Amino acid sequence: MDKPKLWTKNFLIVSTANFFLYFTFYLLMVTITIFATEKFHASPSEAGLASGIFVIGLLIARIFCGRYIDQIGWKKTLYIGFVLFLITTCLYVLVNSMGFLLVVRFLNGAAMGIASTATGTIVAKIIPNKRRGEGTGYYALSLTVAASIGPFLGMFITQHATFYMNFIVCIIFLAFSFIAVFFIKIPKLEFTKEELKKKKGLSLHHFFEVKAIPISIISCIIALGYSSILTFITTYAKEINLVYVSSFFFIVYAVFVLVSRPFTGRWFDEKGENFVMYPAILLLAMALFSLSQTHNGFSLLLAGALLGLGYGTTSSSVQAIAVKVSPKHRIGLATSTNFIFQDLGVGIGPFLLGYFVPLIGYRGLYMMMTVVILVCLFLYYLLHGRTAMCVNEDVKSKSA
Incomplete structure (x- = not known):
């Protein structure tokens, strides 16, 4: 019996989009403390807060996104998440104070929480049940590769160019993935009356x-x-x-x-x-x-x-x-x-x-x-x- 197809256009697009999300996350996670220290003379604790407050925003967004993603629609949530993540990443270029940086990091984390929850939910629907472990494993490679390339490239850019080049690289890649997600086709969500009642x-x-x-x-x-x-x-x-x-x-x-x-x-x-x-x-x-x-x-x-x-x-x-x-x-x-x-x-x-x-x-x-x-x-x-x-x-x- 033939296995259901895994490597579809939808699977490749959502995996690529997820890669650029986490690429941006890891690149900025390992370099933002250096930016805060050198640009605003932040103390170690303040620089650590600039890094960690991203995760706080991400967690809060995940909690509410998981609750409402079905009602809003998976694809619409994906678009909202990517638009917000791209906009908040662009805001890094305008940061001129430590307080502004903390606000941007929090909002950037919340935006990623929305976008990454959407990509994870969509790929779970796309992967055939009979290839659940294999498909999830391959999808997770997008995160793994991002976790190795992002920090490496971020430190390389920081050492050989201006720090703002990190932001520009992230913006370019996110813009590319934002365009790509428009070509994803997601099966229409259908819920029974009982399921809809439970969501209220x-x-x-x-x-x-x-x-x-x-x-x-x-x-x-x-x-x-x-x-x-x-x-x-x-x-x-x-x-x-x-x-x-x-x-x-x-x-x-x-x-x-x-x-x-x-x-x-x-x-x-x-x-x-x-x-x-x-x-x-x-x-x-x-x-x-x-x-x-x-x-x-x-x-x-x-x-x-x-x-x-x-x-x-x-x-x-x-x-x-x-x-x-x-x-x-x-x-x-x-x-x-x-x-x-x-x-x-x-x-x-x-x-x-x-x-x-x-x-x-x-x-x-x-x-x-x-x-x-x-x-x-x-x-x-x-x-x-x-x-x-x-x-x-x-x-x-x-x-x-």
């Missing part, structure tokens, strides 16, 4: 998909572990005199995600999520442990490879699971719920984990996070793994 009123149920919360909790903890690397790897590399080698860390990470993604996505669909999730969480723990013991370039890059196999796999798998366990008419909320928890982990990580660095150092921090991720392995079993195992066994027995 205000309650927690209207902002979060309850069935997606258990796996989203896992997503939050895994993202917390990733944030310890994303935030402190540069400073840690300086401390252990591996600055030059560390510049290749995320490149190695991206390479191993690219190499592993075709296999892990297929295994997810054919063998079930547990076959993928348990080894991936363990590999993430091994990456953190390797960082805690790093004394040379090889072990540092080994950690990058393990991170690609571990976090690169779990980040896409949890999204596929969130959609899989939720009702079809609540795909938008399921997508939003997972993203909210994931962003929460990345957002609170720098603030929360930063308190531990003066007490236990970077090696102690990564050892502590190794333990946290190992605990997450058992938590995954309790919140989802054992249920998924029973479902898979039922399916096998029925097919037999």
